Amino acid sequence: MRRLAVLLLMLGAPAGAQEGAAVFQSRCGHCHAAAAGAPPGPGPNLAGLVGRRVGGDPGFDYSPVLQAAGEAGQRWDEAMLARFLADPEAMFPGLWMGANGLRAEADRAAVARFLAGR
Numbered sequence: 001m002r003r004l005a006v007l008l009l010m011l012g013a014p015a016g017a018q019e020g021a022a023v024f025q026s027r028c029g030h031c032h033a034a035a036a037g038a039p040p041g042p043g044p045n046l047a048g049l050v051g052r053r054v055g056g057d058p059g060f061d062y063s064p065v066l067q068a069a070g071e072a073g074q075r076w077d078e079a080m081l082a083r084f085l086a087d088p089e090a091m092f093p094g095l096w097m098g099a100n101g102l103r104a105e106a107d108r109a110a111v112a113r114f115l116a117g118r
């Protein structure tokens, strides 16, 4: 199944839920867990991210820029997440993520859908 998803991505097929999971695993999964209750790794746990406030994993020590955004009441939604992934540093200058976003719009949309749980 995973091989199929990778093949579809290589062929440039529109990314669906399966592809969102595959892109997440290969591009985000070594830093972020997406399962509820999993401990944070180098990055915060992203389970239940959509609807959660920015900087909302209680087990993770966030940068000042994400802490301030959360304290100001910012919450993640799918559209915001897709924009974030286009250029994470542009949305939150001073971010500690140490990773670029995703170049392909279809990948960004698929990962945002995956993290929204649909």
Ligand code: HEC
Pocket (backbone or CB within 6 Å): 024, 027, 028, 029, 030, 031, 032, 042, 043, 044, 046, 049, 053, 054, 055, 056, 057, 061, 062, 063, 066, 081, 084, 085, 094, 095, 096, 097, 098, 099, 101, 102, 111
């Ligand atoms: C090299 C490790 C690394 C990779 C790869 C990575 N991230 Fe992150 N990510 C982090 C760290 C560290 C933070 C916390 C940054 C801060 O505190 O400024 C973060 C923060 C985030 C946040 C904010 C979380 C919150 O609770 O508000 C989101 C959303 C996010 N990453 C999504 C992703 C996605 C999606 C990918 C894959 C495309 C990805 N990240 C790839 C390390 C990584």
